[in-house]
Amino acid sequence: MPAVSLENVTKVYGGDTVALDDVSFEIPEGEFVVLLGPSGAGKSTMLRVLNGLTQPTEGEVIINEKPVRGERSEVGMVFQMHYLIESMSAFKNALTGGLSRSNVAQSLLTMNSEEDKRAALEALDTVGLLDEAGQRAGSMSGGQKQRVGIARALVQQPDLLLADEPVSSLDPKAAKDVMRYMKEAAKERDLTTVASLHQVNIAREFGDRFLGVRDGELIFDGDREDLTMDVVDRIYYGEEGNEEGQNLATTAPERGDADE
Structure with missing residues (x-):
């Protein structure tokens, strides 16, 4: 059984704001997963659903074969602000x-x-x-x-470690140090980890698997080799990409903020 499962999870705020739209995926024990996506894509909502702070409008979250019904003590959280x-x-x-x-x-x-x-x-x-x-x-x-x-x-x-934009306020060296220690801790403890990041270069360096989220939909699920610049462009700019091309795709996510 996977350590974490999202089964057709939808989250709607205020009756018409769709933060997550029919999202499904499984994460095996010990995997280090990075969430990528522009501001407002739904990354933070996904983390809140995983830790039980937000209940899905539809669908189900399962951790260690148990449905999530409220905040779980076995889910640890690292915040953007410490x-x-x-x-x-x-x-x-x-x-x-x-x-x-x-x-x-x-x-x-x-x-x-x-x-x-x-x-x-x-x-x-x-x-x-x-x-x-x-x-x-x-x-x-x-x-x-x-x-x-x-x-x-x-x-x-915890059995599951979540991190919501943990290095967004740090300089590149400090950001890499934090991610290196987090990755080492996860490996040492075989700890399933999901971290949202906006720095694509740092994500590439430390992630085992990448989930791309845009407009509440899961549009990419793959490993480092699959995370091409075309894919990054699609995650951040949509199906048509950005007219400035791949050079902008490498830099714009670096300036992005955590989604609300």
Whole structure:
């Protein structure tokens, strides 16, 4: 059985805004999938449907053979904005990933289990920040903060990791560092991962499989060799492509924003 299945999923907002239109796909365990598409294509809605924050209007989402009915603790999330508590250390921020298994009051009083503490240190080690575990999050660089966000998600011990434009605000070097650590974490833990990106060059470097979304429809599903510039042009500009040709196709997605 696949780790993740979307079966004829449609999501309509406000009665007439179709965010996802009859989308179906399966993801085997451990695969690293990248979502590509222009702003407003439906990528963020797809991630919200996968983590149970948004219910489909039609169709079904299945994770580990169980239909998704509301937010799932076994689904970890890395956000575009890291949402760290900047007055707390990297270690304490990573610890908050264990909230799904701990009493909130206990967590706030730092009465975390030894298991969670070990998991936080292991996760920080995985993302290359073990030596910075005691550093206050507010003094970290943007790339380091995002890596703490990945560590926090790993402490949750998820079966599925989702990332919504995790490197859109970072410079190219920091973006590649974050993606490299995320990919290594996924490989190390055989963790099924779905990340939405707008930087096509970074997507090519780190993705195993690519899903192209446009106007709520899944218009491409393939591997790196299949992701030609003609395909990129079709994903971002439609069937006719862009009159400026392939040169623009390589650069315009770099300037794109996360979809609403």
